[in-house]
Amino acid sequence: MRQGTYETDRELQDRAVLVSLVTPDIKRGSGDPEHSLQELVSLAETAGVEVLSTLTQNKESVDTKWFIGKGKVEELRAVAEELGATTAIFDQELSGAQVRNLEEALDLKIIDRTQLILDIFAQRAKTREGIIQVELAQLSYLLPRLSGHGKNLSRLGGGIGTRGPGETKLETDRRHIRDRISDLKQVLDEVVRHRTLHRERRRKSGVQQVALVGYTNAGKSTLLRELTAADVYVENQLFATLDPTSRTLELPSGKEVILTDTVGFIQNLPHDLVAAFRATLEEVCEADLVLHVIDSSSIMREEQIRVVERIMSELGASGKTTLMIYNKIDMCEDDGTQLLPVNGQDTLVMSAYNEDDLLRLKQTIQDRLTGDTKTFLLPAERGDLIALVYRTGDVIEQSVDGDNMRLTVQLSKQDYEVHGHKLEAFVEQV
Numbered sequence: 001m002r003q004g005t006y007e008t009d010r011e012l013q014d015r016a017v018l019v020s021l022v023t024p025d026i027k028r029g030s031g032d033p034e035h036s037l038q039e040l041v042s043l044a045e046t047a048g049v050e051v052l053s054t055l056t057q058n059k060e061s062v063d064t065k066w067f068i069g070k071g072k073v074e075e076l077r078a079v080a081e082e083l084g085a086t087t088a089i090f091d092q093e094l095s096g097a098q099v100r101n102l103e104e105a106l107d108l109k110i111i112d113r114t115q116l117i118l119d120i121f122a123q124r125a126k127t128r129e130g131i132i133q134v135e136l137a138q139l140s141y142l143l144p145r146l147s148g149h150g151k152n153l154s155r156l157g158g159g160i161g162t163r164g165p166g167e168t169k170l171e172t173d174r175r176h177i178r179d180r181i182s183d184l185k186q187v188l189d190e191v192v193r194h195r196t197l198h199r200e201r202r203r204k205s206g207v208q209q210v211a212l213v214g215y216t217n218a219g220k221s222t223l224l225r226e227l228t229a230a231d232v233y234v235e236n237q238l239f240a241t242l243d244p245t246s247r248t249l250e251l252p253s254g255k256e257v258i259l260t261d262t263v264g265f266i267q268n269l270p271h272d273l274v275a276a277f278r279a280t281l282e283e284v285c286e287a288d289l290v291l292h293v294i295d296s297s298s299i300m301r302e303e304q305i306r307v308v309e310r311i312m313s314e315l316g317a318s319g320k321t322t323l324m325i326y327n328k329i330d331m332c333e334d335d336g337t338q339l340l341p342v343n344g345q346d347t348l349v350m351s352a353y354n355e356d357d358l359l360r361l362k363q364t365i366q367d368r369l370t371g372d373t374k375t376f377l378l379p380a381e382r383g384d385l386i387a388l389v390y391r392t393g394d395v396i397e398q399s400v401d402g403d404n405m406r407l408t409v410q411l412s413k414q415d416y417e418v419h420g421h422k423l424e425a426f427v428e429q430v
Contacts, residue, residue, distance in 0.1 A: 014049040014109070017080050020056045020091040021068050033091075035300045036267055040091045040113060047120050052083040066105070067098045077106050089116055093268075096145035114141060114270040121273065129191055136184040137276040143177050192282070199286050205391060208257045208369055210249065211284045213312065214293035215304040216264025219327040221245075222352045223293060224261045227362070246283075251366040252359075253394055260287070265311045267303075274314065281315055289368055290322045296340055296349065297331035323368060325361070327352055370394055370410040375428040378405050388422060 020037040037054060044051050057072045066073050067090065076088060087109040088102065094112040102110045111119075118138050125131045202209065212220040224230050228247035249259040260283045274281070284290060290312075294305060305324075312318050326340050330351040341347050348364055350357035370393070378385050380403055389395065393411025400406075406428065 014047075014087045015052055015083070015085050016044055016049045016087040016089050016111075017052055017076060017083065017085045018044060018054045018089050018091065019068065019072075019076060020054070021062065022056060022058045023061055025061070026092060032300065032303060035303065037091055039267060040089065040116070043113070043116050043120065044089055047116055047123065049087065049089070052085050053079055055079065065098070065101055067092070067094055067102070073102065073105055080106060080108055087111060089113075099145065113268060114272075117266065117270055118273065129188075132184055132187055132191075133276040134273075136181060136188065137270065137272040139177055139181050139184070140272040140276070141270065143174065143181070146174065146177075188276070192278075195282065199283075202258060203286075208288040209283070209286060210257050210259045210289045210291060210365060210369075211287035212259065212261045212291050212293055213284055213308060214264060215295065215298075215308055216266050218264065218293045218295040218304070219352050220261050220264065220293045223291075223325070223327065223361075224259060226352050226358055228259060249362070249365075251369075252363055253366055253370075255366070255394060257288075257365070257369065265308050267307050269307075269311060274311065278315070284312070284320070285315060285317045287320060289365065290317070290320045291325055291365075292322050293325045293327050295328050296326040297328045297333075321368065322346070323348060323364060325350065330354070372416070373408060373410050374416075375406060375408045376423055376426045377401065377428045378407065378426050379403060380405050385423065385426065392416075 018037065018040050020033055020040070022033045026033065033056070037056065041051050041054065055072070055076055057068050059069060063069055068076070079085070080088065085108060088106060088111070090110070090112045092112065093114045094102075094110065099110045099112075102108075118134065118141060121130075121134045122138065125134045199209070212224060214220050224245060224247060228249050230245060230247040246258050246260040248256050250256050262281060262284060263277060292305075292308060294301060298304060309318065312320075324341075324347045326347070326349040328351065329340065329349055330353060332340070340349050343349055345368075348357075348361055350361060352358070373396070374393075376385075376389055378389070380400070386405060386407070389407050389409055393409040395407050395409050397408040398405065
C-alpha cells in the first residue's frame with residue numbers, strides 16, 4: 001500500500017524545465033539574472049518540484065506572443081520531451097496570452113515566478129489570516145489571466161499552480177471571483193482594525209516593539225528562537241516563516257520589549273502578495289526599531305540588502321530606526337569575513353548561535369531604544385504621571401524633593417514623541 005502511494009506521489013510530482021529570459025530592461029530591473037535563476041531553482045525545490053534542467057535566452061526585448069523567441073520555444077519543447085518534463089517554469093511574470101500560447105505550443109503546464117511564489121505561500125499558510133491573505137493574492141493575480149490558464153486548471157494531478165483557491169473557484173465567472181476578492185478584503189480590513197487596536201494598546205502600555213526583517217532564509221526565525229526561546233519553525237529553506245510571530249524579549253536591564261518575526265522578502269516579490277500581506281507587514285512600520293537581518297555568507301548579500309530596502313520603502317518604512325545585523329558569520333569562508341563591515345552603532349556582525357553575540361545584540365537593542373536621559377520633577381500626588389514615566393523609560397535615579405518626585409529617566413526619541421506632551425511641563429531645566 002505504501003509503495004503504491006509512493007509511486008503515485010512520484011507520478012504526480014511536477015518535473016520541470018526552468019526558463020529565464022535576459023533582456024537589457026529585465027537586467028536593469030531585476031538585478032543579476034543568473035542569481036535570479038538559481039533562486040528560481042530553490043523556489044521550485046521548495047514547492048516540491050523536481051528540476052530537470054534550466055534554459056536561458058538573451059534577447060533584446062520580450063516577445064509579446066511567446067515571451068521567449070519562437071526558436072527557443074522549439075528548443076524548450078525538445079528538451080521537455082527528452083527529459084519527460086510536465087511543467088515549464090519561467091523566471092519572469094507572463095501575461096495570460098503568453099501562458100495560453102506557450103501551453104498550446106508545448107503541451108506543458110506553464111508557471112511563472114509569481115505563481116510559484118504564491119503556491120509556496122499557499123503550502124505554508126497555517127493560520128486563518130495567512131490562508132486568506134494568500135487566497136486574496138492568488139485570485140488578484142489570476143483574475144486578469146483566467147483566459148490563459150484553461151489547460152492548467154483542467155490538468156489532472158494538481159501540483160504547483162493549483163493549490164490555494166482551488167479549481168472550481170477559478171473556473172467560475174469573473175464576477176464571482178471579484179465578489180470573493182471583495183469579501184476577502186473586508187475580512188482583512190477587520191484584521192487590520194484589530195491589529196491597529198492591539199498595537200495602540202501595546203503602545204499605551206509603554207511596551208516597545210522591535211521587528212525582524214530581511215531576505216528570505218537570512219536567519220530571522222533562528223534569531224527569534226535564540227533570543228526568546230520561542231517555539232518557532234526553523235529550517236534552511238525559502239519562506240520557512242509565513243505567519244508573523246511575536247514574543248517577549250527581556251533586555252539586560254530587565255525591561256521587556258515585543259520582538260516580531262515577519263515573512264522574508266525576495267527578489268521580484270509579487271505585488272499582489274505585498275498588498276495582501278500589508279496588514280501583517282504594518283508591524284514593521286509601527287516598530288520602534290527594525291532589525292534588518294542579512295545572510296553574511298550569501299554571495300548576493302549586497303543585492304539582497306537592496307531588495308529589502310526597496311520593499312521597506314514600498315511599505316513606507318524606509319525611515320525607520322534600523323540596526324543592520326550581518327548574521328551567519330559562522331558560515332562565511334575564512335577570507336570572506338574581512339569583506340564584512342565592522343561593528344558599530346548601526347551595524348552588528350554576528351552568529352545567532354554564539355551566546356556572546358546574542359548578549360551583544362540585546363545590549364545594542366537596549367542602547368538604541370533607551371535614547372536620551374531626562375529628569376522630571378513631578379508632583380508626588382500625580383501617581384498617573386509617575387507611572388507613565390516608569391512605563392515609558394528606564395528610571396535610573398529617583399529622589400524626593402519636598403512635595404515633588406525627581407525622576408531621572410532614559411527614554412527613546414519615539415517614546416518621548418508619543419508621551420512627551422504629557423510630561424514636557426515637568427522636565428527639570430538644568
